[in-house]
Amino acid sequence: MNTTARPQGRCTLVGAGPGDPELLTLKAVKAIASATLLLVDDLVNEAVLAHASPSARIVHVGKRGGCKSTPQAFIDKMMITAVQEGEHVVRLKGGDPFIFGRGGEEVEHLRAAGIDLQVVNGITSGLAGMSSLGAPLTHREHAHGVVFVTGHAKPGDTGTDWAQLAATAKGSKLTLVIYMGVSSLEHISSGLLQGLPAQTPVAIVQHASLPSQRQALTTLGELTRTMACEGLQSPSIIVVGDVVQGARAWDEQRHLSQQRMA
Structure with a gap:
């Protein structure tokens, strides 16, 4: 019986900026490139995803004002489960995660699950x-x-x-x-x-x-x-x-x- 514990993954909240992919920070590019799972909001420019690894899974999770969106509880659960399975999850948000990006709520849920995380700011x-x-x-x-x-x-x-x-x-x-x-x-x-x-x-x-x-x-x-x-x-x-x-x-x-x- 294999009792080896699966290594804990990690999570990074990344601000993709206002739309122009050239406004990404270098730190954001590095985080996107190292992700195994990207959860992407609607307002993120598709060109940003060119920095992702070819092997990364990319899941679009909505979150556009006035439109049908993926429930926040579902996104939180997906992030927590993936991190617990050893993945590097990048939650990619338009603008900045901490300026009307619900980043604060996601931080609270992740920390409550015992998961620490990193935040990479973006231009709002x-x-x-x-x-x-x-x-x-x-x-x-x-x-x-x-x-x-x-x-x-x-x-x-x-x-x-x-x-x-x-x-x-x-x-x-x-x-x-x-x-x-x-x-x-x-x-x-x-x-x-x-x-x-x-x-x-x-x-x-x-x-x-x-x-x-x-x-x-x-x-x-x-x-x-x-x-x-x-x-x-x-x-x-x-x-x-x-x-x-x-x-x-x-x-x-x-x-x-x-x-x-x-």
Whole structure:
């Protein structure tokens, strides 16, 4: 009878970045190349998987906002079982695992099962989107800080108090970066308008960093109208604050948008 214990595997949560495969970190590439099992979210660019070993198993597990997704409990169980069987599991997520990637929840489940893990950060779409427009998220004169916030509340949760957040942002000169806000855009914009002026600059960026990227520059008062007229959809990030005025061709794009909506 063979009583040799099977060696414990390992797990790495890897951020695949906003979409452009060239924005992967070197550490992410090494982790992907050494994986025996990759569990891949929908928003991960397929080109990233070129770094995987030919012998690795690749399982697509969904997790796109507004679409049917693989249950989180199933993903957690799959990771734990594979690690216990000696595999190197790479959980590959769009953006960064710890910025609205449910990485924190997965860490808790893995540690509860006695599994330690490594996290490899990725560039989040909120940063990549604004960088593509040539604008920052913070600025010594215009923004003393930045708030990353989700527009998609957990079922049964009241979600963000947008009016209170707007008042805080105005008083403290904060940039607001809103993820997963498209489906609740009217609710979000009406709440923000209770604390921020209607002329507050806003940028909307869809498919940040990809060749298919589209964007619009507008104001908070025109946000819902611009979104509809430009046909922008998920996945998009919405950036609210004076830093948006630093975007390339702010005046020109604003003028064109106003002409289209006239």
